[in-house]
Amino acid sequence: MTQQSLLTTGPGQVPVRRRRRFRASGGQDRPRWQTTVLLVLCSTAVFLPLYATVVMAFKTAEQSVDGQVFALPSPVSLDGFVEAWRLTNFPRGFAISVFVTVVTVVGTVVLAALAAYAIARNWDRRFFRWSFFYLLAAMFLPFPVLALSQVKLTGMVGLDNPLGVAILHVMFQLSFSVLLFTAFIRGLPEELEESARLDGASTWQVFRRIVFPMMAPMSATVAIFAFLASWNDFMMPSLITADSTMQTLPVLQSVFQTQFSSNYNVAFASYLMAMAPAIVVYLFTQRWVMAGVTQGAIK
Amino acid sequence: MATTAATRPRAVDRAPTPGRGLGRRRVGTTFYLMLVPSLVLFTLSIALPAIMGITLSFTDSVGFGEFSFTGFTNYVALFSDPAIAASYGFTAGFALVTVLLVNVLAFLLAIGLTSRIRAKVTLRAVFVLPMVISAIVIAYVFNFLFSNSLPQLGQAMGLGPLEESLLADPDLAWIAIVVVTAWQAIPSALLIYIAGILSIPGEVYEAAAMDGASAIRRLRSITLPLVAGYVMINLVIGFKNFLNAYDTIVGLTNGGPGTATRSVAMTIFSGFTGGDYAYQMANATIFFLIAIVLAAVQLRLTRGRSAF
Numbered sequence: 001m002t003q004q005s006l007l008t009t010g011p012g013q014v015p016v017r018r019r020r021r022f023r024a025s026g027g028q029d030r031p032r033w034q035t036t037v038l039l040v041l042c043s044t045a046v047f048l049p050l051y052a053t054v055v056m057a058f059k060t061a062e063q064s065v066d067g068q069v070f071a072l073p074s075p076v077s078l079d080g081f082v083e084a085w086r087l088t089n090f091p092r093g094f095a096i097s098v099f100v101t102v103v104t105v106v107g108t109v110v111l112a113a114l115a116a117y118a119i120a121r122n123w124d125r126r127f128f129r130w131s132f133f134y135l136l137a138a139m140f141l142p143f144p145v146l147a148l149s150q151v152k153l154t155g156m157v158g159l160d161n162p163l164g165v166a167i168l169h170v171m172f173q174l175s176f177s178v179l180l181f182t183a184f185i186r187g188l189p190e191e192l193e194e195s196a197r198l199d200g201a202s203t204w205q206v207f208r209r210i211v212f213p214m215m216a217p218m219s220a221t222v223a224i225f226a227f228l229a230s231w232n233d234f235m236m237p238s239l240i241t242a243d244s245t246m247q248t249l250p251v252l253q254s255v256f257q258t259q260f261s262s263n264y265n266v267a268f269a270s271y272l273m274a275m276a277p278a279i280v281v282y283l284f285t286q287r288w289v290m291a292g293v294t295q296g297a298i299k
Numbered sequence: 300m301a302t303t304a305a306t307r308p309r310a311v312d313r314a315p316t317p318g319r320g321l322g323r324r325r326v327g328t329t330f331y332l333m334l335v336p337s338l339v340l341f342t343l344s345i346a347l348p349a350i351m352g353i354t355l356s357f358t359d360s361v362g363f364g365e366f367s368f369t370g371f372t373n374y375v376a377l378f379s380d381p382a383i384a385a386s387y388g389f390t391a392g393f394a395l396v397t398v399l400l401v402n403v404l405a406f407l408l409a410i411g412l413t414s415r416i417r418a419k420v421t422l423r424a425v426f427v428l429p430m431v432i433s434a435i436v437i438a439y440v441f442n443f444l445f446s447n448s449l450p451q452l453g454q455a456m457g458l459g460p461l462e463e464s465l466l467a468d469p470d471l472a473w474i475a476i477v478v479v480t481a482w483q484a485i486p487s488a489l490l491i492y493i494a495g496i497l498s499i500p501g502e503v504y505e506a507a508a509m510d511g512a513s514a515i516r517r518l519r520s521i522t523l524p525l526v527a528g529y530v531m532i533n534l535v536i537g538f539k540n541f542l543n544a545y546d547t548i549v550g551l552t553n554g555g556p557g558t559a560t561r562s563v564a565m566t567i568f569s570g571f572t573g574g575d576y577a578y579q580m581a582n583a584t585i586f587f588l589i590a591i592v593l594a595a596v597q598l599r600l601t602r603g604r605s606a607f
Contacts, residue, residue, distance in 0.1 A: 234549070
């Protein structure tokens with residue numbers, strides 16, 4: 001029930017349904033304007049720092065230091081972006097971030113889907129059931145406990161680079177993702193798989209042709225969470241990646257705290273470029289984001 | 300548990316039809332191939348480092364080279380180290396304040412966002428937005444606002460302590476960390492509360508309205524008790540997350556001024572460069588034990604929930 005109502009919170013279909021429900025429930029069905037206004041006022045708390053980021057990014061160097069953070073840029077200047085692009089070597093940082101994130105998303109969806117399918121369809125066997133709890137245990141491991149040993153191990157096997165970061169991201173996403181996938185697969189009817197098997201399909205074919213396509217909505221949720229966790233992560237790349245020229249975007253932002261601390265317009269242009277991709281992806285996928293949080297919490 | 304595990308597989312082997320039994324044995328290998336790669340990678344990258352870390356906490360290792368076992372020396376030292384106590388004190392206090400602030404605000408917002416309002420979908424999307432922004436980047440943005448804009452405002456309005464940067468004041472810097480952490484953490488708590496409130500059947504409210512219950516009364520006697528489970532989930536998940544606080548603190552104060560805002564996670568990481576590797580691994584192990592206790596609490600709570 002909860003999951004369904006949230007799954008349908010996306011744009012489009014829902015408002016209609018919700019309005020209808022209110023009418024059916026009797027009583028006043030006029031929208032509450034005071035609450036709406038109050039919430040809009042509260043939303044400035046969300047927008048204010050973002051607004052500051054955007055206007056600061058478009059200011060000239062002189063205007064950015066005058067202390068009037070919320071003043072509109074005049075004139076509008078792109079110098080900040082040009083400088084940030086150069087100082088952080090943005091194309092390289094962006095490419096590395098994209099690489100880490102893509103490997104993480106693909107790796108998480110594929111590995112978690114496969115593992116969850118094997119677990120869900122063999123729940124009666126001890127090995128699979130115990131594997132499930134084994135994978136789940138990582139959800140309760142605080143990262144600092146593993147971090148130092150992970151740094152040593154990745155260094156030893158030559159994975160102290162973006163690929164190593166991506167692999168660790170996949171592993172940390174695995175618990176939560178397997179949990180979501182397993183719950184989802186249990187809800188799928190087994191008849192389709194059985195009839196395919198009677199027609200001579202192998203397990204692998206059943207998974208690839210039938211089960212995996214049916215899991216698409218959950219794959220979307222898992223993928224978005226993997227994307228957000230990987231794109232925004234600071235701790236893992238900053239600890240694991242030995243070569244500072246191979247850093248992801250969030251880590252690169254620290255140069256403005258240490259080396260270029262007074263070029264505020266440049267710093268904010270860089271922050272904006274680092275956060276924009278996540279915001280854009282969120283705007284297009286927010287209903288899966290919402291569904292995912294609730295599913296993860298309630299299970 | 301042990302008995303079910305022992306009897307079940309046999310029961311399955313006996314039961315199936317001939318065709319299925321044959322298929323099942325052949326299929327088995329594929330299922331193993333689907334699961335085993337994950338298990339191997341997981342063991343190498345998660346379980347092995349955890350075991351290594353815990354083992355090294357009983358040694359005098361500095362992170363490389365030779366070491367010898369020293370038993371519980373590190374643990375004994377930990378309990379009398381004022382720096383460790385300070386980081387636990389700060390982290391626990393910070394987590395407690397943040398968890399309360401986040402849940403009060405998220406609950407109020409959830410009430411608002413599930414009531415009859417205009418632009419509901421858009422407003423929900425707006426309040427969830429902070430969740431998707433990198434913690435370190437948003438901490439840098441707030442860092443600027445706290446050290447430039449807020450003092451300016453404070454001076455203009457003559458607000459005493461706010462005339463100086465919050466981040467430079469050892470007694471007040473934690474407030475900035477709480478604010479930014481809450482800004483980032485409210486969305487996920489909010490979504491869970493929205494789910495909780497939406498799961499209450501509308502009929503309950505109708506009945507209450509018919510009996511003449513006021514809005515406040517309905518909130519107190521229906522909404523609150525029926526979302527109590529979600530409150531507990533949010534408290535436990537939040538507390539667990541805030542204990543791990545790292546990115547936001549690095550971005551805002553980097554543990555300073557001095558060591559006033561140094562979290563446990565930051566203290567543990569200091570062992571990587573500070574030469575007290577084994578000592579901080581002991582710290583991490585203690586931290587792990589605390590996390591296990593919290594996890595046990597969470598498991599108990601969430602198991603109760605799924606009955607719903």
